[in-house]
Amino acid sequence: MSSSTDSPTLTTETTQLSPQPDTETAKPTKKITLKSSDNQIFEVEESVAMEFATVKSFFEDSPSTDTVPLPNVTAKPLSQVIEFCKEQIKFKANPDEAQKKKYNAEFVTEKSDKDLVDMIPVANYLEIKDLLDVLNQAVADRIENKSVEYVRSFFGIDNDFTAEEEAALRREHAWAYEGVDED
Amino acid sequence: MNSNIDRISNLPSSLLIIIASFLPFKEAARTSVLSKQWLNIWRDAMHIQFNETFFVKSDEPEENRKVQREVFINFARQFIANYSQQVIKTLGLACSKxxxxxSDIQNILMFASSRDVRELGLDFSDPTWREQALENHQAAFELPLPVYEHGQVLRSLKLFSCSFKVSNFSNFCSLKTLSLGLD
Incomplete structure (x- = not known):
């Protein structure tokens, strides 16, 4: 058992037989600890953590773990993603499409451009499909009809084209640059 | 300063394709000049609009428009030849002639059907009809067989100046929206 990190195949079966998980699930709200890449600790209810497909499969592979390290995720976007998933759990228990739509709209409206963009890779990594859709739609709405320069600064993208390369690309697809708003 | 604001560049291309797929087609095309990583992302975006009016200027003489229409069809031809995603969400095609x-239009529709297109919009009306005040004109195009054969995944179908056989609509079990129009 002590070498379980190297050979996880058999440990799943043994832990299922041991009494430990039963005593734990008997508690009304089991907490799961998530650790961000900047070493912040988040205690979340199991039902919330199971919204994260990546965390869920982590537990399926090694059920005896108590802390899930998230090496690709920093604390700020993680806390916002947790906030979103907590609400989604409530809507799962009491389905109300109109309220859910309203919540999702408000959730993105109050976020800065940077917050939205920073959450996208987190939602993708944790495989939260609903949130990824909400974020991508919000981003699409915010950059609608905006200039290339605006979109670059929105995403925080470094332009690595030379001026000549960029001019040639713009000429090649001149049709795409008509009807763009002034910044 | 630029190096620490480049938030989105370390995302995998597969995620950038998802982001670009939330944008209108013209806007997705403009992402090609954001940076080298974005150069070809839009070529796999899943909302595709082949719209003649992006290329053809209605205020120019017909001989110019004819050339612009050739450029437009050539663009669409190349786009579908290079496309690498398995599934597309939307395909819109507007062509007045x-x-x-x-054969190109047949190919575009074969392409859409083979990628299990969810929303299909076809507009073959000609703006010059209105100028000539013609009250009756034949539908300019007949919906080809591959569209019916892949009908079971279509959620939305919009047909303008495109004729069809009602009896062939037998397996459109996912269809939620149907719009028909003459011009």
């Missing part, structure tokens, strides 16, 4: 490009 379908009779001049029958």
């Amino acid at each position: 379908p009779g001049d490009f029958l």
Whole structure:
């Protein structure tokens, strides 16, 4: 058992037989600890953590773990993603499409451009499909009809084209640059 | 300063394709000049609009428009030849002279059907009809068989100046929206 990190195949079966998980699930709200890449600790209810497909499969592979390290995720976007998933759990228990739509709209409206963009890779990594859709739609709405320069600064993208390369690309697809708003 | 604001560049291309797929087609095309990583992302975006009016200027003489229409069809031809995603969400095609490009239009529709397109919009009306005040004109194009054969995944179908056989609509079990129009 002590070498379980190297050979996880058999440990799943043994832990299922041991009494430990039963005593734990008997508690009304089991907490799961998530650790961000900047070493912040988040205690979340199991039902919330199971919204994260990546965390869920982590537990399926090694059920005896108590802390899930998230090496690709920093604390700020993680806390916002947790906030979103907590609400989604409530809507799962009491389905109300109109309220859910309203919540999702408000959730993105109050976020800065940077917050939205920073959450996208987190939602993708944790495989939260609903949130990824909400974020991508919000981003699409915010950059609608905006200039290339605006979109670059929105995403925080470094332009690595030379001026000549960029001019040639713009000429090649001149049709795409008509009807763009002034910044 | 630029190096620490480049938030989105370390995302995998597969995620950038998802982001670009939330944008209108013209806007997705403009992402090609954001940076080298974005150069070809839009070529796999899943909302595709082949719209003649992006290329053809209605205020120019017909001889110019004819050339612009050739450029437009050539663009669409190349786009579908290079496309690498398995599934597309939307395909819109607007062409005022379908009779001049029958095989290309057939190919575009074969392409859409083979990628299990969810929303299909076809507009073969000609703006000059209105100028000539013609009250009756034949539908300019007949919906080809592959569209019916892949009908079971279509959620939305919009047909303008495109004729069809009602009896062939037997397996459109996912269809939620149907719009038909003459011009």
